[in-house]
Amino acid sequence: MRKEHKKAYIELSIFVPLTIIILTVFSIPLLGIPPLGNLLIPGNGVWNVPGEVPTAERLNIDSLHGEVTVIRDEWGVPHIYATYEEDMFFAQGYCQAQDRLFQMDMLRRQVRGKLSEILGEDYLSTDKFMLATGMETWAINTVKILEEMQSNGTINLVPKIERYVDGINYFINNHKQQLPLEYYLIGFEPAEWSKVDSMCIVQLMAMDLTWNYNDLYRYQNLALLGSANYTELFGLPYPYQIPICPDYGSFGEIPMAPGLGVKISSKVESTISTFMQNVEKIDSQKELMEEQELRGSNNWVIDGVKSSTGYPILCNDMHLSWNMPGIWYEQHMVAENTGFNAYGFQIPGMPLLAVGHNQYVGWGFTNTGYDVIDWYLFNTNGDDGYIYNNTPQDYTYETYKIKVKNQGNVDFTVRHTVHGPVMNDVIGDFGLSDAFGDIVLSSKWTANNYFYTLLAANGFCRAQNRADFDNASQYWTILAQNIVYGDVYGNIAIRPTGKVPIRDDDGTYGNGTLPYNASNGEGEWIGYIDILNELPSSFNPSQHYLASANQIVAGPGYVKYHLQSEYNTGYRARRINELLNQSTNISVEDMKLIQNDVNSTAAQAFVPTLIEVIKSEYGISPPSLIGDVLTELEPWSFLMSKDLAAPTIYRKWRDYFMEFTFDELEGTRKPGLAVLEKLMKEEGEFLNNWFDNISTPAVETRNQTMLLALDATIDWLTELYDSNDPSKWKWGEVHKVTFPHLTGLASLSKGPYPADGEGNTINPSGISLNDINNIRYARGGASERMILDFSNLNQSLSVIPSGQRGFSNSKHYSDQLEQLFLLGKYHFQYYTNTPLNFPINSFESAIYLYPKGGV
Amino acid sequence: MALTMLLTLIPVWQLIIIPGIVAGFFNKRLRYAILSGLAGVTLSWTLYMITALTTRNTYAILDQVGTLMIGPGFGWLILLIVLIIGLLLGAFGGGLGYSLSILLKPYLVQRIRKIK
Numbered sequence: 001m002r003k004e005h006k007k008a009y010i011e012l013s014i015f016v017p018l019t020i021i022i023l024t025v026f027s028i029p030l031l032g033i034p035p036l037g038n039l040l041i042p043g044n045g046v047w048n049v050p051g052e053v054p055t056a057e058r059l060n061i062d063s064l065h066g067e068v069t070v071i072r073d074e075w076g077v078p079h080i081y082a083t084y085e086e087d088m089f090f091a092q093g094y095c096q097a098q099d100r101l102f103q104m105d106m107l108r109r110q111v112r113g114k115l116s117e118i119l120g121e122d123y124l125s126t127d128k129f130m131l132a133t134g135m136e137t138w139a140i141n142t143v144k145i146l147e148e149m150q151s152n153g154t155i156n157l158v159p160k161i162e163r164y165v166d167g168i169n170y171f172i173n174n175h176k177q178q179l180p181l182e183y184y185l186i187g188f189e190p191a192e193w194s195k196v197d198s199m200c201i202v203q204l205m206a207m208d209l210t211w212n213y214n215d216l217y218r219y220q221n222l223a224l225l226g227s228a229n230y231t232e233l234f235g236l237p238y239p240y241q242i243p244i245c246p247d248y249g250s251f252g253e254i255p256m257a258p259g260l261g262v263k264i265s266s267k268v269e270s271t272i273s274t275f276m277q278n279v280e281k282i283d284s285q286k287e288l289m290e291e292q293e294l295r296g297s298n299n300w301v302i303d304g305v306k307s308s309t310g311y312p313i314l315c316n317d318m319h320l321s322w323n324m325p326g327i328w329y330e331q332h333m334v335a336e337n338t339g340f341n342a343y344g345f346q347i348p349g350m351p352l353l354a355v356g357h358n359q360y361v362g363w364g365f366t367n368t369g370y371d372v373i374d375w376y377l378f379n380t381n382g383d384d385g386y387i388y389n390n391t392p393q394d395y396t397y398e399t400y401k402i403k404v405k406n407q408g409n410v411d412f413t414v415r416h417t418v419h420g421p422v423m424n425d426v427i428g429d430f431g432l433s434d435a436f437g438d439i440v441l442s443s444k445w446t447a448n449n450y451f452y453t454l455l456a457a458n459g460f461c462r463a464q465n466r467a468d469f470d471n472a473s474q475y476w477t478i479l480a481q482n483i484v485y486g487d488v489y490g491n492i493a494i495r496p497t498g499k500v501p502i503r504d505d506d507g508t509y510g511n512g513t514l515p516y517n518a519s520n521g522e523g524e525w526i527g528y529i530d531i532l533n534e535l536p537s538s539f540n541p542s543q544h545y546l547a548s549a550n551q552i553v554a555g556p557g558y559v560k561y562h563l564q565s566e567y568n569t570g571y572r573a574r575r576i577n578e579l580l581n582q583s584t585n586i587s588v589e590d591m592k593l594i595q596n597d598v599n600s601t602a603a604q605a606f607v608p609t610l611i612e613v614i615k616s617e618y619g620i621s622p623p624s625l626i627g628d629v630l631t632e633l634e635p636w637s638f639l640m641s642k643d644l645a646a647p648t649i650y651r652k653w654r655d656y657f658m659e660f661t662f663d664e665l666e667g668t669r670k671p672g673l674a675v676l677e678k679l680m681k682e683e684g685e686f687l688n689n690w691f692d693n694i695s696t697p698a699v700e701t702r703n704q705t706m707l708l709a710l711d712a713t714i715d716w717l718t719e720l721y722d723s724n725d726p727s728k729w730k731w732g733e734v735h736k737v738t739f740p741h742l743t744g745l746a747s748l749s750k751g752p753y754p755a756d757g758e759g760n761t762i763n764p765s766g767i768s769l770n771d772i773n774n775i776r777y778a779r780g781g782a783s784e785r786m787i788l789d790f791s792n793l794n795q796s797l798s799v800i801p802s803g804q805r806g807f808s809n810s811k812h813y814s815d816q817l818e819q820l821f822l823l824g825k826y827h828f829q830y831y832t833n834t835p836l837n838f839p840i841n842s843f844e845s846a847i848y849l850y851p852k853g854g855v
Numbered sequence: 856m857a858l859t860m861l862l863t864l865i866p867v868w869q870l871i872i873i874p875g876i877v878a879g880f881f882n883k884r885l886r887y888a889i890l891s892g893l894a895g896v897t898l899s900w901t902l903y904m905i906t907a908l909t910t911r912n913t914y915a916i917l918d919q920v921g922t923l924m925i926g927p928g929f930g931w932l933i934l935l936i937v938l939i940i941g942l943l944l945g946a947f948g949g950g951l952g953y954s955l956s957i958l959l960k961p962y963l964v965q966r967i968r969k970i971k
Contacts, residue, residue, distance in 0.1 A: 008957035011885065015950040022943060023869050039920070040937050041868035042903045046920060051912035181916055185923075747922030809915035 034187030093167025316364025389521030642732025875948015892949020
């Protein structure tokens with residue numbers, strides 16, 4: 001062998017292994033991170049993530065009938081101008097995918113039990129739970145029935161949904177190398193979209209808004225307190241409610257409801273406790289329970305008598321969890337051939353609009369809190385059956401295959417009773433089934449049915465008047481909402497809408513507020529309340545405004561059916577009513593101030609009494625620290641301002657006052673804040689002295705408990721702020737708002753930002769001060785804000801607490817959050833503009849879609 | 856360099872070893888072969904990166920990835936690591952190309968003579 005060949009072999013033996021090592025290290029997943037080469041090497045991964053949409057994009061697409069122009073404004077909001085309506089839906093799907101593909105993918109995966117396929121075994125419990133609820137099954141069933149209805153001519157909707165789906169898939173298939181960062185980080189690719197995926201997102205919203213465990217919590221409270229005491233704290237109606245529909249009287253003199261005749265069983269109690277403890281271990285359900293504390297919304301509308309314009313002004317801000325990107329996507333959709341012209345918000349992955357307006361009418365939502373889920377207890381009858389209405393029955397079974405990353409498929413079988421899935425089976429599969437003994441727990445939920453939500457949305461977007469809108473409302477079933485309405489003719493209305501079950505229960509068994517013993521046949525659903533004719537509603541009321549903030553739907557004059565088992569404590573509703581009731585000549589500018597209002601009606605209800613108690617206890621010379629606290633509280637006007645200390649003192653004191661008063665309920669759910677207000681204001685009027693601390697021999701009074709709470713507050717805040725100067729206990733240091741990324745990745749999240757407000761202000765943001773070492777910042781609140789001016793819809797305003805684009809390197813990832821939302825600002829909707837007169841300063845980019853062979 | 860730029864359009868990043876091999880193959884000394892492979896890949900990647908960073912706001916993403924892997928504000932380190940990887944792969948490619956050229960040259964010369 002020649003010398004130089006020998007040398008070459010030696011060199012090769014050095015370079016080849018080194019090259020192989022580098023190529024291998026960067027080609028295999030390490031520590032849960034996908035191959036770094038795919039992620040970081042130029043031409044791959046992060047380098048292909050497009051920050052912005054192209055300034056000008058031209059697409060020639062076979063299936064288009066005519067031309068479509070999509071103009072994005074300076075906030076990245078797409079304005080879709082199509083010649084033909086079906087092309088408009090294609091462009092809607094394309095734009096949503098272009099901006100929010102990863103979010104859409106995650107939403108459908110949640111419902112379809114496909115999280116563990118990409119994220120691994122840790123998500124298997126969530127996947128099983130979601131599949132067991134039957135949401136995917138009913139999404140599939142609904143697509144089938146809509147297709148049948150389309151083929152027999154009952155509806156004309158499915159082709160529109162299909163064009164929307166085509167638009168999404170066109171984007172997916174043509175941008176496989178330009179995906180959002182999250183795909184590269186997790187290491188998967190988007191599959192094609194389907195109609196079922198869109199329907200799954202409707203179901204997910206139904207879960208978010210209506211699925212709950214309230215009946216089970218209430219049973220625990222009833223077992224603990226006994227009927228009389230339970231009724232005193234948890235009986236309906238809740239105190240100080242101002243009904244949404246003003247036509248059914250007010251609650252001024254109505255006493256709380258009488259006691260219940262439900263028998264308590266320790267076996268049932270133990271079943272429920274075990275079930276609840278285990279449900280809380282499932283990530284998705286734990287998050288849902290936390291979200292439910294934030295769940296709420298505001299909407300109101302004033303007529304021309306109250307407005308400065310002589311026409312209605314409608315406002316809406318829906319309160320949901322905050323995420324990056326936000327839950328809502330704004331869009332403007334115009335089709336020449338049908339006159340379709342609507343602007344509003346939709347959840348990415350769904351066609352049409354959920355809330356918004358067209359050239360005639362506008363609408364917005366708040367959650368009704370209608371009781372649309374019941375929990376049923378069955379005695380088992382061997383392994384294969386159960387007792388229903390004193391008769392043995394066999395379970396039916398549904399089996400799912402769940403793909404788990406790095407593990408292959410896992411089979412999962414759900415048993416069904418006549419009422420629905422056996423939910424403690426889901427827990428049982430985690431090795432805990434023995435705890436349930438011979439009782440199974442089954443849920444019955446209105447979302448386990450066909451749903452026509454998109455039919456309703458289609459009707460809303462096209463409505464030309466109140467009658468059209470009402471007609472569409474009857475299809476808005478599984479997402480029970482208070483739908484506020486205004487139109488260009490000067491009408492205002494509200495219709496708390498939804499599919500509400502009628503139970504075969506005169507109240508003996510709790511009327512749906514408690515779990516039913518289905519083995520005795522209790523709590524059968526015998527029908528649904530007629531949405532248009534039997535649910536409360538209001539149209540052009542004499543008070544000239546309508547407002548809802550998740551409070552009670554109707555006053556005592558509505559006696560037909562039981563509607564709500566849980567609703568908001570009512571502080572936001574009290575403030576909105578206070579502001580609208582007293583005012584006239586209200587402008588859009590005033591509405592901005594109201595939507596951003598941080599005056600706490602709750603603080604106003606409690607703090608004056610606290611000040612009174614401090615003064616009566618200590619006279620004119622209180623101990624110095626309490627005197628300093630008084631100095632902060634006395635001049636306070638109840639604004640939950642981040643720069644003040646009084647909100648911090650009030651909030652922590654309120655927490656302690658609640659905790660000390662309801663010490664009997666440790667470990668279970670406490671009553672609403674308004675109940676504490678009533679107890680405080682009407683001390684001595686109740687069966688029980690709730691203010692007594694049951695762990696001490698002495699009998700504490702209201703004033704003593706209030707002062708004990710104050711002492712504890714001072715100690716707690718002194719430690720937290722490391723200062724005994726109350727003026728330094730600024731609210732903004734603990735009250736912060738945060739916007740976590742969908743995956744929880746900190747580097748893609750926004751915040752925390754110090755902020756005004758609290759959970760009970762119109763502009764809401766709830767924090768938790770339970771743990772001094774781990775303050776939970778606000779993770780939910782207004783998920784959008786919209787103000788519609790019916791005197792000139794071009795003056796209508798909106799904002800979302802993120803940005804339009806889900807790409808973290810886009811200027812539209814968080815521009816609305818940082819430049820508008822956190823400052824209480826809004827952007828215009830450019831509703832009446834067209835491609836020909838779109839303001840040049842607001843124009844950012846355009847997509848021109850042509851049929852193949854087009855210009 | 857041109858070949859490296861071309862290969863950034865192909866989503867099989869492992870092919871980046873090829874331009875180094877090509878550059879190394881046509882050099883007569885190992886030192887120059889390594890340097891030309893290294894320079895070719897590094898320069899072309901630098902150009903690519905400058906373009907992406909200025910037109911696509913890719914630095915924001917690198918910073919987010921840096922935060923995930925190392926800590927806040929380490930986007931530059933990710934960028935540096937990527938460049939070093941490019942540098943190493945270019946250099947090793949160059950070395951490989953040179954060694955291969957030594958081993959294959961007699962065979963190739965023979966083939967060319969036959970063809971002539």
